[in-house]
Amino acid sequence: MSEASENCSGSCGSCSEDCSSRQQSKEELYEPVNQYSKVNRVIGVVSGKGGVGKSFITSYLSVLLNRKGYETAILDADITGPSIPKTFGIHEKAKGNELGIFPCYSKNGIKVMSVNLLLEEEEMPVIWRGPIIAGTVKQFWTDVVWGNVEYMFVDMPPGTGDVPLTVFQSIPLDGIVIVTSPQDLVSMIVGKAVNMAKAMNVPIIGLVENYSYVSCGNCGEQIQVFGKSNINEVAEKYHIKVLGKLPLTPEISNAVDSENIEGLEGSWLDDAVALIEENYPGRIQSECGCKTMQNQRIAVTVDEEGNIYQHFGSCERFAIYDIENGVQKSKSIIETNSKGHDEISRLLVEQDATTLICGGIGESAMKILMSNQIVIVPGQQGDADVQVAAYLDGATIASSSPTCGNHDGEEGCGCGCNCSCH
Numbered sequence: 459m460s461e462a463s464e465n466c467s468g469s470c471g472s473c474s475e476d477c478s479s480r481q482q483s484k485e486e487l488y489e490p491v492n493q494y495s496k497v498n499r500v501i502g503v504v505s506g507k508g509g510v511g512k513s514f515i516t517s518y519l520s521v522l523l524n525r526k527g528y529e530t531a532i533l534d535a536d537i538t539g540p541s542i543p544k545t546f547g548i549h550e551k552a553k554g555n556e557l558g559i560f561p562c563y564s565k566n567g568i569k570v571m572s573v574n575l576l577l578e579e580e581e582m583p584v585i586w587r588g589p590i591i592a593g594t595v596k597q598f599w600t601d602v603v604w605g606n607v608e609y610m611f612v613d614m615p616p617g618t619g620d621v622p623l624t625v626f627q628s629i630p631l632d633g634i635v636i637v638t639s640p641q642d643l644v645s646m647i648v649g650k651a652v653n654m655a656k657a658m659n660v661p662i663i664g665l666v667e668n669y670s671y672v673s674c675g676n677c678g679e680q681i682q683v684f685g686k687s688n689i690n691e692v693a694e695k696y697h698i699k700v701l702g703k704l705p706l707t708p709e710i711s712n713a714v715d716s717e718n719i720e721g722l723e724g725s726w727l728d729d730a731v732a733l734i735e736e737n738y739p740g741r742i743q744s745e746c747g748c749k750t751m752q753n754q755r756i757a758v759t760v761d762e763e764g765n766i767y768q769h770f771g772s773c774e775r776f777a778i779y780d781i782e783n784g785v786q787k788s789k790s791i792i793e794t795n796s797k798g799h800d801e802i803s804r805l806l807v808e809q810d811a812t813t814l815i816c817g818g819i820g821e822s823a824m825k826i827l828m829s830n831q832i833v834i835v836p837g838q839q840g841d842a843d844v845q846v847a848a849y850l851d852g853a854t855i856a857s858s859s860p861t862c863g864n865h866d867g868e869e870g871c872g873c874g875c876n877c878s879c880h
């Protein structure tokens with residue numbers, strides 16, 4: 459029995475020991491994800507110390523998977539050093555309603571939640587004590603309406619302190635990627651991260667060495683500015699894979715500084731992405747077609763100018779778009795002539811709507827719509843035609859998984875919806 463088990467206070471929530479006196483299983487400690495969310499794979503990105511490029515690796519992995527067509531998200535758990543929104547050029551504020559907080563979107567549709575999206579001024583420091591920081595990270599999991607996510611990356615704060623411990627214990631991580639740089643201390647630092655993951659029973663996907671070398675602009679020679687890399691030896695010692703070695707290059711820092719990581723081209727992490735896809739398949743499959751829904755009837759709450767009307771319960775008209783084989787075939791306007799959330803919801807059911815795009819919407823209306831297999835895309839604004847096109851393009855993603863109406867209770871169709879047959 460370890461020293462920690464001998465001194466056990468019975469409180470497993472603050473202890474990482476997997477000892478025999480543990481009163482709650484690992485699964486029992488997990489927080490439930492927000493009820494309007496389905497997150498298929500969660501990958502933590504950790505580093506033993508700060509400044510090694512962990513946030514960049516987190517962001518670039520999500521960019522690469524997003525380019526492959528996956529619905530991708532980043533939970534920025536680096537509460538006191540939140541750099542993810544700026545990397546993507548996101549400066550708007552996250553909005554919320556009684557259903558939860560809605561993530562912000564990058565240009566290519568990656569969902570992001572970070573404390574910087576909640577602060578009035580981006581430059582305001584977060585001067586909070588550990589438990590409040592840890593509580594905020596938990597809320598990013600429980601209170602953010604993530605919708606469907608195939609791969610979520612969690613940017614952890616550096617080290618093995620309180621917040622990484624909270625993430626390990628509260629969020630069901632499928633695995634972690636450890637980021638390091640080539641320095642003497644690397645073996646010890648990686649060792650700490652490896653041992654923490656082992657103690658928490660979380661698989662290690664592999665090791666990424668950042669700032670591995672600088673390429674000479676003239677002859678292409680790889681110069682190891684931080685000394686000879688011993689990453690292969692370290693990986694062998696801990697029986698983990700090397701996922702990639704990245705150069706120290708202005709291409710990367712320029713892309714991050716110009717807030718355009720989605721425009722960065724580099725094959726440094728291609729092997730890491732291939733391994734993640736193979737060992738941690740993320741696709742929310744749709745054999746019954748209820749996710750891709752080639753044939754849809756999309757209803758949008760609109761005002762007289764054709765912009766998305768923000769209050770579902772007082773909406774006077776819907777624009778109805780009929781989509782066949784993924785292509786818009788017609789658009790018409792219907793007047794609601796009715797009042798209140800419930801009546802308007804029923805009108806949509808009568809109209810055979812498959813999808814609702816709207817601004818704000820109340821919980822009772824959501825319940826009626828979801829139980830009638832209507833996909834809800836709330837929190838939208840601007841021109842309705844543009845938003846429908848963005849939705850069909852996959853840039854806007856539903857925040858509710860509908861119950862699936864396309865199969866009759868057979869199990870395991872893998873469509874990713876919330877119906878009772880899954």
Ligand SMILES: Nc1ncnc2c1ncn2[C@@H]1O[C@H](COP(=O)(O)OP(=O)(O)OP(=O)(O)O)[C@@H](O)[C@H]1O
Nearest residue numbers: 508509510511512513514539705706707710711714
């Ligand atoms: N390979 C690279 N080449 C050039 N610049 C890089 C590279 N990797 C990261 N950077 C830059 O280094 C800076 C620090 O990177 P980043 O914020 O990702 O580190 P971090 O490990 O997340 O730091 P911390 O955990 O302390 O917040 C950023 O400005 C980033 O653009």
